[in-house]
Structures are given as C-alpha cells and as structure tokens.
Amino acid sequence: MGKSTVIPFGPQHPVLPEPLHLDLVVQDETVIDVLPQIGFVHRGLEKLVETRDYNQFIFVAERICGICAMGHSLGYAETVEELMGIEVPTRAEYLRVIWHELSRIHSHLLWLGLAADAFGFESMFMHCWRLRERILDIFEKTTGGRVILSVVRVGGVARDIEDSELAAICSVLDGIKSEYKEITDTLLTDMSVKNRTVGVGTLTHEQAVDLSMVGPFARASNVSYDVRSFGRGAYGALSDFQPIVDAQGDCYARVKVRCLEVLQSIQIIQELAGKIPQGDIAVKVKGNPDPGARAANVLEQPRGECYYYAQGNGTKFLERMRMRTPTSQNLAGMVEALKGCDLADVNMVILTIDPCISCTER
Amino acid sequence: MGFSTDFKTMDAQAIHEDAQMRKDAGWRYVQMLAVNNDDSADVIYSYMRDGLLENLVVEALPRDAHLPSITDVYLEAFVCENEIHDLFGITFDGLAIDFLGNFYRVSTEVPMTIISPEKLAEREKQRKLEEKKAQAAAAKAAKEAGEAPAEAASDISGAKPGEPLIDEEMEAKLASMPPEKAAKVRAAMEAKAKKQAQDGEDA
Numbered sequence: 001m002g003k004s005t006v007i008p009f010g011p012q013h014p015v016l017p018e019p020l021h022l023d024l025v026v027q028d029e030t031v032i033d034v035l036p037q038i039g040f041v042h043r044g045l046e047k048l049v050e051t052r053d054y055n056q057f058i059f060v061a062e063r064i065c066g067i068c069a070m071g072h073s074l075g076y077a078e079t080v081e082e083l084m085g086i087e088v089p090t091r092a093e094y095l096r097v098i099w100h101e102l103s104r105i106h107s108h109l110l111w112l113g114l115a116a117d118a119f120g121f122e123s124m125f126m127h128c129w130r131l132r133e134r135i136l137d138i139f140e141k142t143t144g145g146r147v148i149l150s151v152v153r154v155g156g157v158a159r160d161i162e163d164s165e166l167a168a169i170c171s172v173l174d175g176i177k178s179e180y181k182e183i184t185d186t187l188l189t190d191m192s193v194k195n196r197t198v199g200v201g202t203l204t205h206e207q208a209v210d211l212s213m214v215g216p217f218a219r220a221s222n223v224s225y226d227v228r229s230f231g232r233g234a235y236g237a238l239s240d241f242q243p244i245v246d247a248q249g250d251c252y253a254r255v256k257v258r259c260l261e262v263l264q265s266i267q268i269i270q271e272l273a274g275k276i277p278q279g280d281i282a283v284k285v286k287g288n289p290d291p292g293a294r295a296a297n298v299l300e301q302p303r304g305e306c307y308y309y310a311q312g313n314g315t316k317f318l319e320r321m322r323m324r325t326p327t328s329q330n331l332a333g334m335v336e337a338l339k340g341c342d343l344a345d346v347n348m349v350i351l352t353i354d355p356c357i358s359c360t361e362r
Numbered sequence: 363m364g365f366s367t368d369f370k371t372m373d374a375q376a377i378h379e380d381a382q383m384r385k386d387a388g389w390r391y392v393q394m395l396a397v398n399n400d401d402s403a404d405v406i407y408s409y410m411r412d413g414l415l416e417n418l419v420v421e422a423l424p425r426d427a428h429l430p431s432i433t434d435v436y437l438e439a440f441v442c443e444n445e446i447h448d449l450f451g452i453t454f455d456g457l458a459i460d461f462l463g464n465f466y467r468v469s470t471e472v473p474m475t476i477i478s479p480e481k482l483a484e485r486e487k488q489r490k491l492e493e494k495k496a497q498a499a500a501a502k503a504a505k506e507a508g509e510a511p512a513e514a515a516s517d518i519s520g521a522k523p524g525e526p527l528i529d530e531e532m533e534a535k536l537a538s539m540p541p542e543k544a545a546k547v548r549a550a551m552e553a554k555a556k557k558q559a560q561d562g563e564d565a
Contacts, residue, residue, distance in 0.1 A: 035459070039466040044473060050481045082367075211438050212391040225390075230365035230413055296367045296408065296417050298392075307393045307408065309417075315488050317481070324393035324442070332438035360441075361466070 002028045007343070011040050015347035017114055018357040026343055034338045036331055042361040046321050053316040054080050054289065055154055064323065065359040066147050067110060068301050070103035072323065072359075073152040075299035078233075079308040080154045080318075083295035084287070089280040090234075092156035094272050097234040098169075099143070099151060101265040105176075106135040107302035108262045111354050112187075115255065118351050119193055127183055131176050138169055156282025166273040173266045184259040188252075197251035201337040201349035204249055213333045215304020215326045216257045217353050221249035227300035237275055238268060251345075254352040288316050301326055303356055325359040363413045372418040374429060377407070380418065381432040384409050389416075391432075394442035396450040398475050403450050405429065425451055425475065433458035449474040487534040494531065 004027050011019040019040040025033035048060050062073035074096055081088060113128035136146040142161050143149040151158050161169075187193055203213070208221035218225060226243035228235045235241065244260045246253035289312025297308045304326030313319035334353050341349055372380060381391075392408035392415065402422045409416050423429070431454040433440045443454040444465035451472035454460075470476065532551075536544045 037461070037465075039461075039464070042466040042468065044468075047474060047478075050478050050484075209390075212436065227365075230363060232365055294369055294417070296369075296415055298365075298410075298415060305392075309395055309406070311397060315484050317484055320395075320397045322393075322395045324395070328441045329393075329438060331441055 004032065009346065015118060016350065018355055020350070020355060020357050022338075022346070024338075024343065024346065029343045031338050031341050031343060031346065034335045036335060038331075038357050038361055040361075041358055045362045046323070049318040049321040051317070054310075054318055055285070055316075057318070057321065058152060058154065059150060061321075061323075062148055062150065062152075064362055065356055067107045067356065068103070068303070068306075068325075068359055069148050070099050070152070071299060071301040071306065073149070074100055075297060075301075075306055075308045075323070076310075076321070077152045077154050078299065079295050079297040079310045080289070082297060083289045083293050083310045083312055084154075084285070086155050086283060086285060088156055088233075089283060090277050091160075091279045092281045093233040094237075094276040095157050095161060095281065096152060098161070098166075098269050098272055098276075099139075099149065101269050102135055102138060103149075104265045104302045105262050106132055106139075108258050108265075109135065109180075111258065111351075112183075112255075112262075115351050116187065118347060119187075119190075119196060121187070124183060124187065127179075131180060131183075134172055134176055138172060141165070142169075153282055155285040156280070158282070160281050163276075166276065170270050170273050173269060177263065177266050180262060184262075188256060188259065193255075194252060196345070196348055197255060197352070198248075200251045200345050201341050201352065202248070202250040203333055203337045205247070207336055208249065208333065211333045211336065212329060213304075214329050215301070216244075216254060216261060217304065217330050217333060219243055219245045220253035220257045222247045225305070227298050227305050234272055235268075238271060241268075251348055251352040258354075288312065288314060289318065290314060303327060303354055303359075304330065323359075323362060325356065325362075327355045327357065327360045330355070331360075365413045365415070367415045367417065369417045369419060372407070372420050374420050374423065374427070377420065378430040378432060378435070381407070381435045384411075385435050387411070391436035391439055394439060394446060396446045396452060396474070398450065398477075400477070401425070403427070403452060403475070405446065405452065407432075423452060426453070428453045428455050430454070431456040431458065448472075451475060483538045486537040490534040490537070491531075 004025050007024045007026055009022040009024050010016045011021045021037040023035040024031050045060055045064055049057055052060055058073050058076055061076035062069040064072045109128050109132040113125040113132065116124035116128060139149055140146050142165065143151040143159060203221045205222045208218045208223045213221065213223060214225065222245050224243050224245050229241055229243055244257050244264060246257050291312060291314035293312040295310050299306050299308065306326055307324040309320065309322040310318055311320040330353060334350070334355065337349050337353065338346060389409040389411045392410050395406050397404040397406070399422070402424060405420045405423060407418045429452060431443055433443060434456060437458055440457060440459040443457055444461045446452050447454060448463055448466045448468060449472060536547060539547065
C-alpha cells in the first residue's frame with residue numbers, strides 16, 4: 001500500500017450536480033476515508049417564517065428545492081394543518097398525492113437522465129428528459145407551472161383536475177410507461193452499466209439500519225421503510241402498497257429501485273385517478289396556531305423521508321419551521337458507501353445516491 | 363402500520379443515556395432541531411419505531427449550553443449537531459465529525475438566535491392587542507356589575523386635549539410598520555391633531 005493522499009472533490013466538479021465537497025483520503029486509487037462538507041448554499045429559509053405568515057410561507061417552502069417543490073409544499077401544509085387541527089377534503093388529498101407522485105416520476109427521470117449521461121449513454125439522457133418533459137406538460141396543464149406548482153394551500157389545493165383531464169393524464173402515463181420500460185430494460189441489462197455498478201459502493205442492510213438511512217438508498221439495502229406505507233391521506237385508499245426493495249445494496253440495486261419506483265408511481269396515480277371522489281378541494285382556514293402548539297410530520301419525498309416541524313405562537317407567523325431532508329439523513333451512509341471504492345467510481349456512487357444539497361441546506 | 367406523533371420533555375442529563383437505550387431497542391434516529399426562545403433555546407430529538415414518531419424536548423437551555431453529542435451512538439446526527447452549533451450556538455461535546463463552527467458559511471454568528479425587528483414588532487402588536495382585550499373584558503365585567511367603569515371616562519391612550527389621539531390599535535399598527543413609515547404616519551397624525559385643535563380655538 002502506498003501512502004495516503006487527500007484529494008479534494010467538489011463543490012464544483014464536472015460529475016457533481018450539487019455543491020458538495022468531499023475530502024477523499026485515498027491509498028493506491030482506493031478511497032479509505034471520506035469527509036463530506038456542505039454549507040456553500042445555505043439560504044436561511046427557515047428564518048423567513050418570522051416575516052411570512054403561515055399561508056405565505058408555503059411559497060417559500062416549495063422554493064427550497066426545484067425538484068422536490070411539490071413535496072415540500074405538501075409536507076409543510078400537512079404539518080400546519082396538523083398544528084391547527086384542519087381536516088382536508090378527501091378530493092384534495094387525492095389530488096395532492098397525484099401531483100406528488102407525478103413529481104416523484106419527474107425527479108427520478110431527471111436523475112436517470114443524469115445517471116445515463118454519466119454512464120456514457122448520452123442519447124438515453126435525452127430520452128429520459130424527453131419523457132420528463134411530458135410530466136412537466138401535465139404539470140403545466142393542471143397547475144400552470146412546470147417546476148414550481150404553487151397548487152397546495154393550507155386546507156386543501158388551489159385547483160381541481162376535471163375527470164376528463166385525469167383520464168387524459170392516465171393515457172399519457174400509459175404511453176410513458178411503455179417507452180420507459182424500453183429505456184430501463186436497456187439500461188439494466190447493459191453490460192457496461194453492470195460493470196460500473198454491480199458490487200460498487202455497497203452498503204449492507206446492517207449498515208443501512210445502523211445509520212437510519214431513508215429513501216431508495218436504504219431500500220436498495222433491503223430496508224423496507226417507506227412513509228407511504230403508513231397509509232395516510234389518499235395512500236390509505238390504495239389496494240396494495242409495498243415498498244420496492246433490493247437486497248444487494250450496491251449502485252446497481254439503487255438504480256434498479258429507482259427505475260421500478262417510477263412504474264409504482266404510475267400505478268398509484270392511475271389507481272387514485274379511478275377512485276377519486278367528488279367534493280370540495282379546500283376548506284376555509286381561520287385563526288392562528290395556538291401559542292406553544294407543536295406538530296411534527298414525515299413525508300416520502302423522491303429521495304426519502306423528509307421531517308417537518310412547526311410551532312405556533314398565537315400570531316399568524318410561526319415561531320419555528322424546520323425541515324430535515326432525506327439527504328441530510330443519508331450523508332453518513334454516503335460516507336460509508338464511498339469507503340473502499342475506487343477513485344474512478346466515486347462519481348457513480350454519489351450519482352446513485354442522488355443527493356440534494358440545496359434541500360439539505362435550505 | 364399506522365403513524366402517530368408524540369411530544370415529551372426530557373432532561374438534558376438523560377440525552378445520551380436515552381439515545382443509547384433507544385438504539386438498543388431498535389429506534390431509528392430521525393432528526394434534531396433547536397427552537398430559539400427570548401433568552402434560551404429548546405432542543406428536540408426525534409426517533410421513530412413502528413410508526414411512532416417520538417419528539418423529546420429538552421427545554422430552556424442557556425445560550426452557551428453544552429450538550430453531550432449522540433454521534434457515538436447515532437453517527438448520522440453529526441449533520442444536525444453541527445447545524446445547531448452554527449445556527450444556535452449550542453455546543454455538543456464529543457462530536458464525531460466536528461466542523462468547529464465551519465459547517466455553514468454564515469455572515470452573522472448564530473443567526474437563528476437573532477430576534478428580528480419584524481418579530482419584535484409582531485410580538486409588541488400581539489401584546490397590545492391582548493392588553494386591549496383584557497381592558498375591554500374588565501370594562502365589560504365592571505359594567506355588568508353595575509359599577510361606573512373606572513377608565514371609561516378617560517381615554518385609554520392617556521392623551522391630553524390638543525395631543526394627538528393615538529389609541530392602542532393604532533399604536534399596534536405603527537409598531538408593525540417600518541420605522542420610517544411609522545414616523546411619517548405619526549407626524550401626519552400630529553399635524554392633523556394640531557390643526558383640529560387650532561380650528562376649535564378659532565371657532
């Protein structure tokens with residue numbers, strides 16, 4: 001073994017989509033230790049609850065991240081609703097889940113495109129993003145926005161989706177499904193992809209449990225934890241929901257889990273579109289959160305469990321709002337997954353973990 | 363499996379022991395957060411098992427509090443502990459990955475402990491509204507009891523004739539305005555009151 005060398009990696013690097021810095025301690029091209037550092041894009045958004053009332057803050061919450069925008073507005077709204085004891089109409093719950101699952105598809109397709117590009121499949125990158133465009137078109141048609149949807153409100157949603165439009169969405173998703181299967185079949189059976197991912201960046205089930213990992217990263221290590229399986233809101237109406245897991249814990253398993261989750265989300269949307277009840281889409285919200293009232297909530301974002309906390313003080317402004325994002329929880333696991341891999345595989349390990357640093361720093 | 367949340371208070375001395383006990387019992391670490399109070403801070407530890415999200419609140423910690431780190435039990439807590447240190451000033455002893463205050467690039471030290479002018483104005487407004495409500499309730503109670511309302515004859519703002527009449531509600535509104543705007547409104551009201559007093563004398 002040669003002597004140890006520390007290689008700085010990021011925050012700006014051609015293969016890193018996020019501002020993450022890693023100090024890689026390497027010996028003969030093998031990573032033996034990693035020190036992660038974030039903090040380059042901290043915006044202090046949580047502090048803004050002091051100057052934006054609880055209705056206005058929803059628009060700040062969805063700007064925490066461009067990919068998880070829908071999830072953040074939903075998680076925030078659910079937490080404030082719990083804080084104030086607001087019951088949301090059932091139709092609104094269904095619509096929220098439909099948009100949220102569309103958002104998951106959009107996030108996973110974006111990630112898959114970037115991963116394909118990293119593998120050297122530039123045309124596959126374009127195909128993934130072409131499919132993603134169709135999801136963004138659905139967003140635009142149903143909400144008016146393509147990335148920031150601004151459709152969730154405390155007490156419900158701002159817009160309804162007509163039944164005919166829901167049927168059209170299901171048919172678009174059918175079209176996406178067949179094309180998507182072609183893409184993933186190619187990706188998952190390709191020898192060069194397997195060479196780069198199988199057995200690389202492995203995190204065992206025990207390590208994943210020990211490090212309280214969340215999301216597809218944990219599920220690829222056979223941790224059967226998905227917040228959606230609690231069956232809250234419209235998820236409770238699903239005939240069956242089982243988290244998608246894989247036992248291998250390597251980069252290939254993480255790619256596979258995400259690929260299958262897109263199909264699962266399509267199935268959820270199609271089932272809920274067939275079951276959605278008629279009725280109101282929002283209730284009128286009156287009053288302010290009680291002084292000292294506290295509420296905590298979790299939501300399954302595309303990257304895993306996100307924790308939300310809200311505390312009232314009797315005014316229209318919240319005393320405290322807090323979000324703990326999935327990437328924050330998975331940083332320790334990322335360090336473990338990187339240990340022992342080749343220097344050339346570092347980008348592959350990070351890409352398959354799909355970190356979102358903008359979310360994490362808020 | 364259902365989902366439920368729970369809040370409990372915890373003593374600062376029990377933090378590490380509780381974390382170890384939970385780890386042994388199969389609890390998953392979820393997060394840590396701090397809440398700023400006027401002159402202290404609360405720290406909340408969250409763990410989950412079987413769909414129960416338990417939030418343990420360590421209340422009223424002094425600004426320069428030292429807490430035991432739980433990163434030797436739950437390594438993944440290093441992100442939250444460094445974050446709380448940088449944003450709230452609470453120190454965690456024995457932190458496994460300690461960034462020594464350089465985790466976030468912040469332009470202001472411990473920014474989450476600063477009580478902004480907007481928050482102060484909102485608190486003042488709330489306090490005055492509560493005072494006004496209490497006065498109204500007291501006056502109503504006195505009236506019902508058949509007594510002459512003690513304060514009814516005099517103006518609640520205590521303004522003398524010729525002075526601008528700025529009642530409690532207006533004071534609360536002024537408190538929530540930016541200082542320059544509030545000064546302009548006050549000046550306009552004083553001018554108006556002076557003009558009214560002058561018109562009265564002329565008549």
